[in-house]
Amino acid sequence: MANRRHSEGLKAARLLMVLSSISPLFILWGIRGNSLIPDRYFLTFCALMVVLPNIFLWMRVKTARKLQEKREIVVGAAEDHRDHLLVYLFAMLLPLYAIDFRAWRDVATALVALGFIVFLFWHLNLHYMNVLFAALGFRVFTVYPPKDNNQLTGKGSYALITRRVNISSGERLIAYRLSDTVYMETAA
Amino acid sequence: MKLEFDLSNISVTEFGVGRDEDKGQSFVAILVDGQVQGALREMATTTWEAMEADSDNPTKYDPSEKHSGTEYLYLPLGEELAASVRELHQAANLPLEAQALSDPTAVFCYFARMTDNKKRRLTALRRASQFKGLLKSRLIRLVSDALRLVDDRVFKIDNDFDLLIDSKNIHILRPSGFEFAGKLQEAIRAAVPQNMKAIQRDLTYVDFENIEAYARAHSRAARYLASIRSQKETKDIDKAALKKLCKNTGVDVGERDGKLRIPDEQIMGFLEVLDRRRYELELVKGSPERFKAASRSKIDAAGEAK
Numbered sequence: 001m002a003n004r005r006h007s008e009g010l011k012a013a014r015l016l017m018v019l020s021s022i023s024p025l026f027i028l029w030g031i032r033g034n035s036l037i038p039d040r041y042f043l044t045f046c047a048l049m050v051v052l053p054n055i056f057l058w059m060r061v062k063t064a065r066k067l068q069e070k071r072e073i074v075v076g077a078a079e080d081h082r083d084h085l086l087v088y089l090f091a092m093l094l095p096l097y098a099i100d101f102r103a104w105r106d107v108a109t110a111l112v113a114l115g116f117i118v119f120l121f122w123h124l125n126l127h128y129m130n131v132l133f134a135a136l137g138f139r140v141f142t143v144y145p146p147k148d149n150n151q152l153t154g155k156g157s158y159a160l161i162t163r164r165v166n167i168s169s170g171e172r173l174i175a176y177r178l179s180d181t182v183y184m185e186t187a188a
Numbered sequence: 189m190k191l192e193f194d195l196s197n198i199s200v201t202e203f204g205v206g207r208d209e210d211k212g213q214s215f216v217a218i219l220v221d222g223q224v225q226g227a228l229r230e231m232a233t234t235t236w237e238a239m240e241a242d243s244d245n246p247t248k249y250d251p252s253e254k255h256s257g258t259e260y261l262y263l264p265l266g267e268e269l270a271a272s273v274r275e276l277h278q279a280a281n282l283p284l285e286a287q288a289l290s291d292p293t294a295v296f297c298y299f300a301r302m303t304d305n306k307k308r309r310l311t312a313l314r315r316a317s318q319f320k321g322l323l324k325s326r327l328i329r330l331v332s333d334a335l336r337l338v339d340d341r342v343f344k345i346d347n348d349f350d351l352l353i354d355s356k357n358i359h360i361l362r363p364s365g366f367e368f369a370g371k372l373q374e375a376i377r378a379a380v381p382q383n384m385k386a387i388q389r390d391l392t393y394v395d396f397e398n399i400e401a402y403a404r405a406h407s408r409a410a411r412y413l414a415s416i417r418s419q420k421e422t423k424d425i426d427k428a429a430l431k432k433l434c435k436n437t438g439v440d441v442g443e444r445d446g447k448l449r450i451p452d453e454q455i456m457g458f459l460e461v462l463d464r465r466r467y468e469l470e471l472v473k474g475s476p477e478r479f480k481a482a483s484r485s486k487i488d489a490a491g492e493a494k
Binding site for chain 1 (some may be wrong): 199201215217219225238254275279282286303307466
């Protein structure tokens with residue numbers, strides 16, 4: 001098979017899923033408030049940043065189900081990556097939460113830092129890291145393809161959001177596609 | 189013959205295309221919505237119905253036979269000639285490529301992969317003549333009371349597939365489609381040395397040197413070799429009986445140092461003898477008749493075709 005440069009699809013959808021994953025930060029900022037921006041503007045902004053991406057995420061799951069965007073995923077190996085949520089918490093939520101907006105430069109700094117994080121999450125396909133999934137009882141597994149010496153077998157790994165506690169090697173799962181690298185199993 | 193798949197209980201339907209690229213062929217999946225999935229399932233059902241209507245007891249695909257355009261044949265998935273198609277059927281997690289149809293001229297086939305409620309897999313494949321055909325023709329549609337050209341790029345899927353692949357067999361409805369998609373021509377030519385070796389082991393009294401070179405250059409000869417090998421009936425061929433049949437059916441073979449030597453112009457005839465395609469009848473005493481069979485099937489003691 002020819003080697004091709006894989007182009008990851010659903011760019012806008014992945015961006016909104018990243019925004020959904022950082023929405024808890026806006027809840028914290030909204031509760032904390034600040035002395036620089038009037039509450040009516042700041043709270044509205046925070047509320048929009050919480051509600052809109054999560055509505056989109058909900059719509060993405062709904063659309064995938066409606067359009068029957070199902071695929072069979074054959075598991076070579078699977079790793080439970082609950083620890084990614086901790087990394088997410090310490091790397092993103094806690095440092096940014098602590099920023100105090102006393103001058104407009106603080107706001108600009110926070111937004112640029114947030115921009116970097118959003119870009120990295122988007123670029124590295126970390127859009128599956130979402131506290132909401134954990135709250136709803138889902139786990140996130142990284143599923144690696146089987147090593148079957150078949151040239152046509154996909155070589156990429158997937159993030160699988162599922163309620164399963166463990167996934168065995170060789171299992172064949174049916175999951176909805178949220179993006180090219182993130183799948184969700186709604187019935188285990 | 190039974191299909192190892194439940195067409196009425198399909199839980200997943202995936203679509204994909206095979207593309208010719210600079211570095212070879214690639215197979216990628218493309219997401220399609222529920223309506224397209226439904227159409228693909230309908231195509232698979234239509235294909236199976238056409239196969240059932242054609243024959244309950246299909247014959248095994250034989251590379252040396254001249255098959256008709258539509259004819260239900262089968263080939264066990266484990267066979268060497270099934271290698272290319274088997275690889276596609278058994279591939280896991282095919283990569284997704286949303287842009288795969290951006291250059292439709294590169295698409296040589298399209299396929300559907302389905303999973304039933306027992307997690308059995310069915311792959312259905314079709315040569316992509318319609319995908320390419322549409323590039324050359326222009327579509328029109330009725331808008332208000334006037335016909336207009338369709339501006340969008342439109343891909344048309346067919347009514348049925350060329351072949352279905354389950355866990356045990358390739359069910360072939362259009363042999364030419366199978367040969368095209370399975371790269372049979374290339375596979376048969378590439379298999380000439382192995383086929384030659386296998387036949388040579390049984391017929392040690394035949395000099396195959398020039399036959400191999402001939403078969404590499406002539407696909408029909410290569411097909412005969414693949415067929416002769418797959419029949420596995422060269423083991424106990426008697427040298428004298430072979431010489432006699434060659435002589436009776438007009439194939440001139442020479443002999444040197446105890447080995448039969450086949451002149452280049454007699455190779456096709458000799459391979460037809462080995463492939464049981466040349467035979468002699470003498471229904472009228474003293475008037476033997478020689479025949480060459482374009483198609484043949486072995487019959488058992490009861491006169492039934494095997």
